Every structure is written in structure tokens, then in C-alpha cells.
Amino acid sequence: MNEKPILIVEDNPDDIALTILAFEQNNITNELIITNDGVEALDYLFARGRYSDRDKGKTPAFILLDLQLPRINGFDVLKTVREETLTRLIPVIILSTSTEARDVSSSYSLGANSYIRKPVDYEQFRKTVQLLGRYWLELNLLQ
16 A cells, blocks of 8 residues: 555634544554645745755655635646646545536646545545545556
8 A cells, every 4th residue: 555645724613623534444544634724835845934844755645635724725726737847646535515617727727637526424534534545545557
């Protein structure tokens, strides 16, 4: 299994807790990097601010990205990730409560690899995380 960290960009503490629990219950042991807004996510990815001492060559296996974020929204994070050579190949999975066609379309237009609606039911959410982990960490070949 891929041992790279997973970057989770989410501002809702309840969703963060459920995501961590779902990863644990599915025995996905990759380090989880939690950022609470778009600025913090970009700081992590580009080794700036409080992350300035991290190895920016150690990119995440994938990014789980919410769209509705403070400071810089998920669309702008995705756009920046795709514009930069260092990050453009990192898989970005949008995990959002929105099912608005324009949000889905905009996400794919900006280069999202996948768009998943956050399940409301925890058991369904756990299964979704299990499938995400299986596909992106076991089946998919990453650089």
C-alpha cells in the first residue's frame, strides 16, 4: 500500500472527526494531514508558513478537498494545485455536500480527478472512505 500522507482539507470539525474515524476503521494507516482552510492547505503543499520546514518533495498520495472553505475556497485551491509543477499531478478528490451541477462541472474543468458527494449516513461514509483508500492507495498507480 502507498505510504504517502493524505491531505484532508476540511473546515468542519465533525466531518474531520468522522473522516479520521473512517480511515482508522478501514485500517488505512497513512499519515493524515488535516488543514482547515485553503490557505493552510496551500501552505502545506508548498512548504510555507508553519509548514516551511517540511520536505515539499514529499507530496500527498491524494488530496481530499472540500469546496466551501474559509479564506480560499476549494475551487481556488484546486486551480492553484493544477497550475504548479510541484503539485499538478497529485490526485484531487472533491468531497462535498454539494450536488449542484455547476460545482461538479467546475471541479472537473479545474482538474479534479473525482467528485464524491459526502454521504450523510456514517456507515455509507465509512464505505466510501474504504473504496477511496482501496482505489487511490492500492489499485491506482501513483507517481
